[in-house]
Amino acid sequence: MLGREKAKDICKEVLRRAGKDAAEVILSFEEQSLTRFANNYIHQNVAQRNVTLMVRLLWGKRMGLATTNRLDGHGLDILVERARANAKISPEDPDYPGLPELAQYVAVDAFDQATAGYSPQERATAVGTACRLTGEKGLNGSGLFSTGTNEIVVANTLGLFGYHSSTNGDFQIVVAAEDASGREQGSGWRVTDIPTESLARSAIQKAEDGTDPHLIDPGEYGVVLTPYATEDLLNMLNYYGMGAQAVLEGRSWMNDRMGEKVMSELVDIRDDGLEPEGVPMPFDFEGVPKQRVDVVERGVVQGPVYDRITARKMGKTTTGHALPPTMRSLGPIATNLFMSPGKTSTEAMIRSTERGLYISRFWYTRLVHPRDCVITGMTRDGVFFIENGELAYPVKDLRFTQSYVEALAKVETVGKETRLLMSEFGGQATRAPALKISEFSFTGLTA
C-alpha cells in the first residue's frame, strides 16, 4: 500500500507541475491476487501490483488528459506535459463545469487488515478444501478465489483531497457433473465473511440435483430467480439507463417514464455509496461526495444518478456518480446498488408456484433493444421445473429474450435474503434478493 501521506505527496508533485493551470489528479493503487482452479486443481495463480496516475489539466476551458504508471520525476514531467499538450489542441469544452470545490467526506469502513494480508497459501487451503469435496463426489470443480487492496485518491488545484482505501475478496465455484452444473459466489470486503466451504457444498448439491435434465419447449413461464439472476437484471438496467447520460441521449429505459409506475410496487432500487452492506466509497472520481439515490421507489421511476456534467446540462445537482474522465462518454453509473428485500423465503416462493422455472443464473446477457431494456441471454448452472410447489425435475438450458423493465413489472414476491455480488466488469457491487416473476419469455433451446 502507498498510505495516505505518500499518496498525497505524489498528487502534490503532479499538481505542482501543473503550475498556474487548473488540474485534477486521480491516483489508483491496486495490489491484487487471484487463485484460479479447474478440474479440481489450481491451474492459474497470479498477483499484480500497480499504480495508475491520471491527470486532467485545464488550459482555460480546454481540457487534456494523460495517464501513466511511472512515478519518477521524469514520468511525472511527461504526464503533465502531455496533458497540457492535449489541452492546448482541444477545442473549448462548453459542457465541463470546472473543478469541484473542497468537500467534506463521511468516512466509510471498507478496509480489512486480514483481507489485505491474505496469503497464496491461505487461498490455496480454501481452494484445496473445495476441490477435495468436489473430487470426493466424482464431480469437477472450477472457479476462483481472489483477494486484494485498493487505494483511490482524488486531488485538485483548488485544494480538494479525498483518500479511500479498501479491500476485496471474491470466491466463485462452478461444480460440473456429466450433464449438469451448480454455481455459488461470495463477495465482500472482509474475506472472512465469505463462507468458501459452505458455498462449495451448496454448488455440489446443485450439480447433483441437476443431473439428467429434461428438454422443455421455450415459451412464457413464471420464474423464481436466485439473487445471481436478479443481479443481472439490476446490472443491465444500470448499464443501460440508470445514468443521466443515457437519459440525456434518449436511450434509457427511464425516458418518458419518469415519475411513472412501471414496475411492481414491491420493487425498490437505490444506490448508496456509503452503505457498508455493499462495497462503499465516500466520493466519486471527481472527488464529489456520494449521495444516496432512490432510482425506483415502490415501482415508480424516480430518476437517474448524475455527475457534474450531466447535472449541469439537465439542471440538476450531482449525486456523486462520476466515472474517470477517460470514460466520460459512458456518463455516470451506480456503483453500490441495492434492491430492497421482501419478507418471503426462496423456499416459500417455490411452494407458492404451481408451474414455473427456478433459474439459478443468467449468462452472456446482451442488450437487444434499449428503450425497454430488452435483453437476450442463456440460463446456466441449474434450471429446475417447479410443479405444484416443488422442484420437480431439472431442465436443459434455455435462451430468453425479455424486457427487464417488464420483468420487474411482473414481480409477485421479493426474497427476504440478499446477497452481495461483485460485477465481472467494472467492479461495482450489487446486493440483490431472489424474485418471483409471473411471466418471463424463453425463446430458444440449446443442446
Place this chain on the structure above:
Amino acid sequence: MKTLMTRALDLAQSAGAQYADIRVVENRTESIQVKNGVVEAINFSDSMGFGIRVLVNGAWGFSSSRELTAEEIDRVSKQALEIALASGFVRGEKVDLGPPVSSQGKYVTPVTIDPFTISLEDRLGVLLAADAEMARVDGVRVRQGNLVLIREKKWFANTESAFTEQTIIETGGGIVATAVGDSEVQTRSYPNSFGRQQVTGGWEMMLQWDLPGNADRIANEAVALLTADPCPADTTTTVILAGDQLALQVHESCGHPIELDRVFGSEAAYAGTSFLTQEKLGNFRYGSELVNISADSVSPYGLGTFGWDDEGVEAQSAPIVKEGNFVGYLMSRETASRLEKVSNGCMRASSWNRIPLIRMTNVSLEPGEWELHDLIADTDKGIYMATNRSWSIDDKRYNFQFGTEIGYEIKNGKLGRMLRNCTYTGITPEFWYSCDAVCNKNHWNMWGTPNCGKGQPSQIAHTGHGAAPARFRNVKVGVFRQ
C-alpha cells in the same frame, strides 16, 4: 533491460523452477473521443511493467509489477515462486511444455505511415470533419467519433534461451450516429460496430476508411431506420450476412470453441467450455464443404498479427475448418503437449500484469467464388443483415443469437426495403452447414475485434477476422417481437 530479465530467470532457476519466463511490456496509447462536436477526451496513456511466470514442481505461479528495478525483480520473482508452491498444494498432472522454445529476433508491425507522426491537429481534424457531416443530417441525436493509436513494445525471455523483441502498432477509428424517435433508438456505425475498426498498421488505413466521406450515409441510415419496417417476427428464411457481421459470427461460434484451454475445462467457471471436444478433432462436420476457416498470426492488418506469441512461439498459419471438416485448435505449449502436438502460437496476454492465455489470432473465413451482386441476384427471398448490434452465445458456443444494426429485404434477386431491429438465431454447426455461398476476395476484408474478453482476472484481447459476405439457408430470424 536484458540484464534485469536475466536476473529474474536466474533467480527462478536457482530457487528450483523447472521453467520461467519474463515479459516486459511498454504500452503507449493515444486516443480521442468526440461527441456531438465536443472533444470529450484527448488522452495519452503510458504503462510499463513486467510479469514473471514460473513452473515449480509442475505447478504455475505468476507475479507482476510496474517497477522495473533490481529490487522489485527480486521481490516479484520470489512472490511468483511462493505462489507456484501454493499452487502445488492443489496440483493436477505435472505441466509438460513439450519441446523447448528458443526463438530469437525482432519484429515491428509494417506501416506505410507511422500514425504517431500524424499531428494531434490532423488526428482531431478527421473526427471533427466527420462530426460536421453527421451534424448536417436532421434527426441525429448523438454523433460520436473515436480514434485509438497503440504502440506496444514487448521483450520476452525464458529459461530455454529465447529472447525476442517486438513492436506492435495498431490504428483504430470509427464514427457512430444515433437517432432517437418515439420509443425507438437506432444506431449506425462505420467502419465497424461498437465505435471503431482497428488493425495492426498505420495511418494509411485511416485514410482508406475515409470517415468524413461515410458520415452523411450512416447518419441518414440511422434516421431512416427509425421508420423502417421491423424485421419479420419468428420467420425462417435465407440470410446473407455482410462481412462485418460475419466476422463476429466467426469470432463467437468458431474462434472461441477452438480454444484448447476451453476444451480442457480451464475456463469452465467463467467463459465456459466448448462443444468441439477432443474426439471431434478430424472427425466432425462443422459446416458445409464451402466453409474453410484458418487461424493465422501473419496476415497484413490483422489484430492477431505479431512476430511471436507470449510463449516465444513464432507466428504461423494453421487450418481450422477444411471443406467443412473440423481439423485444428488454437493451442499453447502446455495444451498442445497433452494432444502430443506442438503449439501453434496462440498464447497472448493483454498486458504485463496478466498471464498469457490461449487467444484468437486472426481466425478467418476464407473467400469463396461469388460476387456479392450475383449472390443477391441468385436469392429469391431473404434478408441481408449488416453490422453487429447485439451478440450472445451459450457457454459451449452452441446456441447463438445476434442482432444487426441494419437489414434489407431481398426479393426476387434484389435488395428491397430497409428493415430495423434485425435478429437471427441458430445452433453453430447447423448454421455453418446451411452455408451455400461465400463471396470472393474482392469482398473479403480483415475486421478487427479489439474487445474480446476472457480470463479471470479479466483480459481484453485484440483479434482479427477476415470475412466476405456469405449466404445461409433456413435461418430463424425476428426473435425479438416488436
